[in-house]
Amino acid sequence: MDVRIKDGVTLDLLPTKQFKTIGIKVDFVTPLRATAITARALLAQVLETSTAAYPTQTALARQLSLMYGASFGITVLKVGTQHIVRLTCSVVDEQTLDAYQDAQPLFERGMALLRAVLFDPLLPHGSFDPTTFTQQRQNLLTAIKSLDDDKQYLANRRLQEILFAGQPTQAMSALGDITTLGELTAADILTTYHDMLAHDAVHVAVIGDVTLDRVTAALAQWPLAPRQVTDQDPYYRWTPQDQLQVGDDLAPVVQAKLNLAYQLPVYRNDADFMAAVVFNALFGGTPLSLLFTNVREKASLAYYASSNYSPFTGTMTVQTGIQAQNQARVQAIIQEQLAAVQAGNIDEQLLTEVQASLLNARLSALDSPQRLLNARLSAQLTHVTMSLDDWTHALQAVTVADVQRVAQRARLQATYCLHGGVDHAE
CATH class of the missing domain: 3.30.830.10 (Metalloenzyme, LuxS/M16 peptidase-like)
Incomplete structure (x- = not known):
């Protein structure tokens, strides 16, 4: 209401x-x-x-x-x-x-x-x-x-x-x-x-x-005066750089932190929003994801590897904890996972499992009054509201082709590594 x-x-x-x-x-x-x-x-x-x-x-x-x-x-x-x-x-x-x-x-x-x-x-x-x-x-x-x-x-x-x-x-x-x-x-x-x-x-x-x-x-007991508020665009839209931005710092850390940032220009009110949510979940946003499975589990190159998607800034970031000497190999495997999704090499069963995990997460949020309250701000700012049924339908309607199309819009923009030097890595 x-x-x-x-x-x-x-x-x-x-x-x-x-x-x-x-x-x-x-x-x-x-x-x-x-x-x-x-x-x-x-x-x-x-x-x-x-x-x-x-x-x-x-x-x-x-x-x-x-x-x-x-x-x-x-x-x-x-x-x-x-x-x-x-x-x-x-x-x-x-x-x-x-x-x-x-x-x-x-x-x-x-x-x-x-x-x-x-x-x-x-x-x-x-x-x-x-x-x-x-x-x-x-x-x-x-x-x-x-x-x-x-x-x-x-x-x-x-x-x-x-x-x-x-x-x-x-x-x-x-x-x-x-x-x-x-x-x-x-x-x-x-x-x-x-x-x-x-x-x-x-x-x-x-x-x-x-x-x-x-x-x-x-x-009515609160002395809030009327105020003139213009309907602001909540989305931060930005032009990608032609050149990859690279940062690197030394710090007294045993476990290096390698983070990557991509432009993913899909915003909350875009038709491809749900496909972007599924793409992020499949790429690195869940324990079922390609980054978790292939970088952390199979290759054993990361203590953790995950991704986050922001539909307000059109960005996707990757966070990893690694051994400093493995930075190049980790970046290469991350790129391989992205390239596979961009080529449409997505297992249908994995897609189904990721969609189920997203639905479970959404249902669990219904048990948290704080999360339900916090979601109302997004609806106010974006003027986008979806019933649970509509959201579930939109989630389940996402196809391999939809995820592939969104993945093809991801463009690596920046990398940053905080490390103790190769000699200090475990």
């Missing part, structure tokens, strides 16, 4: 008695701007920490505990051309509790908590609390740096930087960059806060045993 609350503010209600909780998700969405990514990430950290009513993390945690262990969090993410600040809250459906005594139901209390976080932050003297701001800026700095401790994450980020050189909105992490972070002031974050509340598109989604009247009544 998709409802327009006011200009630029929409509600997705997924009424169900399936779960014992009620999940709430609020997305503030705006076009990516390199200058704003870091500030929005820091704002999310500050808002998540305190409100006027709950000025410390301890006070906020105590309130969640009093709400029968409700959960709450704020994250930032990039989806194609858009940057999202996402608030989530999950509360127990008090109808499942034997002795719920409070006059106000837990859903309304959850909505009131989100209202306090968004509209009544800790703003002594009209600006963010200096101690909280400084601490959260340091916490974000630590978080950005610690991400690089995950060497596969680091390799993938550097691959993105090579692939999207000169395009900072795509090259940059959703958390922003350290240099900008060090320059941000509390006044900058306050400006970002007011800008977000006034201008971002707002997508609210709720899942659980709750009526439309209850949700709209709770939202």
Whole structure:
């Protein structure tokens, strides 16, 4: 159920008695701007920490505990051309509790908590609390740096930087960059806060045993003004480079990380979208895939080998953990697998098994309220919605020829290897 609350503010209600909780998700969405990514990430950290009513993390945690262990969090993410600040809250459906005594139901209390976080932050003297701001800026700095401790994450980020050189909105992490972070002031974050509340598109989604009247009544307590939102193309469309971009770094790692990036210009609203999903799953996206079977299992050249497809950026990336001296052989075998699919050398039985695994994954997602909520943003941004029956039909209709056609559009654009040198490899 998709409802327009006011200009630029929409509600997705997924009424169900399936779960014992009620999940709430609020997305503030705006076009990516390199200058704003870091500030929005820091704002999310500050808002998540305190409100006027709950000025410390301890006070906020105590309130969640009093709400029968409700959960709450704020994250930032990039989806194609858009940057999202996402608030989530999950509360127990008090109808499942034997002795719920409070006059106000837990859903309304959850909505009131989100209202306090968004509209009544800790703003002594009209600006963010200096101690909280400084601490959260340091916490974000630590978080950005610690991400690089995950060497596969680091390799993938550097691959993105090579692939999207000169395009900072795509090259940059959703958390922003350290240099900008060090320059941000509390006044900058306050400006970002007011800008977000006034201008971002707002997508609210709720899942659980709750009526439309209850949700709209709770939202009516939020002082969200109408906003003018133009319908932005969420897809990042880009021109491939004529020359392969290659990156290589030394690091104290035993297991080298070899990542590859392909342009796969098939987007969520394209007719070939489902064929691209199946192609990625068959190529490297599942344990049944060619990369897993032939690079990891048969050739024993990789500790892991997988691929990911993004229908918002038209890219497919391959991630492998290898011995450094095997880089050329691994790249050659990966290319062999792609060439085989491009030539139509696809086992019908494997295709059927991959389609079954994708359907099973989709069905398992129906048991996760969080995944169901998260899927609503994609539907809002793309204006593409499919029932389970339609999705299943589209999946099962994909043929060998469809996968071959999509595979032929994959074009290798960049490679990156993070390694300790051949002499340091196991």
